[in-house]
Amino acid sequence: MSQSSLGGVFPVLPTIFDDHGEIDRDGMRSVVDYVVASGADGLVFPGLASEYDLLTLDEREDLIGLIGDAVAGRVRFVVGASSDQVGDSARLAAAGAAAGASAAMVMTPRALGPDVDALSRFYQDLGAQAGLPIMLQNAPTPMGLGLAADAVARIVAASDAVRWVKEENMPCGQRISALLASDVPHLTGVFGGAGGRYITDELARGAIGSMPAAETPEVHVALMRAHLAGDRAEVWRLYEALLPILMIQAVYRWRLTKEVLRRRSVIASAYTRAAGPEFDETDQLELGTVLDRLQDAYAAR
Template sequence: MRFEGIYTPVITPFREDFSIDFDAYMASIDYLIEAGVHGVVVGGTTGEYYVESHDERVRLLEIAVARCAGRVPVIFGTGSIDPNESIRLARAAAEYKADAILVATPPYSLPTEHEVAQHVLAVDRAANLPVMLYNYPARMGTVMGEACLDEVLASPNIRSIKESSGDINRLHLLMQKYPDLQTSCGMDDQALEFFAWGARSWVCAGSNFLAEEHIALYDACVVEGDFDKGRRIMGAMMPLMSVLEQGGKFIQSVKHGVTLAGRFAGVTRKPLLGLDEAEQQQLETVIRTLKASIAAIQKEGK
């Protein structure tokens, strides 16, 4: 499987009583497909998987596969603090016909690289599907380093890695030492650098509400090879990246962005709380300016 394009980690819309609004969830998937994203991720961090039950996570996968109906691939996140739960989720991915799975390090337990590798391979065996690794040390507490990668790449299913460390040296390492491992941008404010080094996919939460603008950066850099245009688009996106990556309220900001776009996003489940009025106004201003700037850049090229 080739991972190319914009992959959106879909939000989970929760009502005020914290139940899932499945109709709104399906509407989000429809929006993403119609907007032109290249794939969706179910059960990613942006989907708040860590506060969802096993049954909820599997139901979201089942709906997504049915809704996408082969139009775009569905990647299913198997992340859990409990490795046995990750294996159960991997089996569900195979049962409900996910196209690939996302495999992260179990958080909190701080496994060694060999232990991480053994976990990855166990989840891989449970699903026997293409695998996108997920390296996010800030959340997981440990890194999928070279020893881990060298071990897991013995499996032909390990196809890609979502690199979310924020360490540009990791990008250099992956692109130079592991050229056959498809590197996907997982740190939004480094998307331009990833594309410049040859990455061909971006897992980006902001595409939940700004799909066209994220696709515009991908098209400029990867499809057209126009990095001058890409720099201008990325420059217009940087204020949003600052809000998302450095603002401290990543998921809340994404959900408010979806609300501003006219779709139901709902609340976040605890412990997360929504944006205050000042934060909402800041995000609204950033989005309005971004959309106008990128529209002008796109118009110049026509």
Template sequence: MAARTSSRRVPPGGISPVLLTPFTADGALDEASFVRVVDHLVSLGVRSVMFPGFASEVLTLSDDERAVLIRLLLERAEATRDNVTVIASIPDHATLHATRWASCLVEAGAQALNVLPPHRLGPSGAAVVAHLEAVLAAAAPVPVIIQYAPAQAGTALDVATMSALASRHDNLVAIKVESQPPGPTVAALLAAEPALPSLVGHAGVQMLDALARGAVGVQPGCSFTELYLAVWERRRLGEHDAARDLHTRMLPYLSYWMQDVGLIVAAEKLIAQRRGLVDTETCRQPARLLDRSEREMVGKFCTEFAEFLPEVTR
């Protein structure tokens, strides 16, 4: 059965990297490296970027630091004039703070918002819905994406609840699906009334199945965006075997790193540092430290995919 169509605005498709947060060796924000990462991603032709997310070490950032980096991101995106949509994320647990951030981000010029539903201390389903209703209202008319990440956030949402929210809020335009596997949820959201398109995260481990079921985009980390773009382009050209072959080569690394959020954050930081995207691989403590074998795995990854991952000149 064909998916129902919807008149609501569809978010930018394709590869939409989640920005990392560069730190100096002593743990301070490295704004110069952050700008370098943004400029590099824009140069690759991505249509959107998101910040902050789990890949950004969001739990280690103060409100002031988030504001500084979002301001830099908006300034750089506007300066490039390359039509890059900035998706600013709202991970706050308290509705008071989440709605305040929504209003501030809209005023600052964010073109879209991503909302992580509250999940700490097990809020009721009704409380989660009330939180999302308030954020959607505060953000209107800016498009909003709800992040559905049951493994990381233990959220009480389901497809019927998310579709019902969309029926009441025209600015709910998509769901970031990080259930495992994401494919069935992607298909169910498209079959709902109103239909909701999806982006998928989780490092794109299940991206090909999710795209085949109707997902419109992928939100991985940002240190090897070129690889995801190469998979996407092969698929766009109808070269499905080539897309699957390249993705299959990536899977042993992605599957290992995605055993723990801290692990893939540390691996992506090291890859970014080796490529010259950031000055250090520093993650704020408490953080997952790579052991010798895991550092060797990063080296093997960089060697195997060297043709896609050139060093970034400054």
């Protein structure tokens, strides 16, 4: 399959830990198998949904190899290679290339700030070293720089190694439209992100895919298939069924993803290294109701 055919549903895998915060390698393999079995077109690791900023560089490099082995060519693999340092990003991209990745996703380095010229040089230098085509990730602050669409287009235009953009700065849909209208010759396509919360708008505007979190990949796959078939009513039926869990995910982030995977017996522990709100007893009951209703909606398709 050619690089230009990258598209569809690419869930971002969480990093699985045991109850003591150590990496659960068997849990990582289980999540890979779960996402592949969902019918996803590919997967991403490590990204923001992977708590990548709480992994050491050595941990990231080691897990990239593990993911590549677990994927074993069954779906496409986009390696997360974000860093403020070109050398570290190139090291992670090279690990991805060795693990069979098709592309390296790299967020705009916060250390450089919104300096388009400096950012352009970063991606030019990375493109010369990475060994993979690059996907520029434009995330909102404080995780990313939240660049305007014209700034992203200028950075992409400066390096033909940058072939895709993952756009998740609000309003995502409008920014996707602006990027596609920029007519950068080597920009192959734009993915949506932001957990998949705006997927209907993104796809309607020409996004080639979505990179949601990994708690409900089978529903995102069904939604994408309905979109490609031109079944707008089914797209909206599935999207409306997803909305309650997407709203919970917006608050609890990694904990929601891992708790769903734990409930589905994919992983043993929902431990996160990242700080953030935790579920109380009422939240747990509400999540159970939401998951039951979502399963009923998905099964009724």
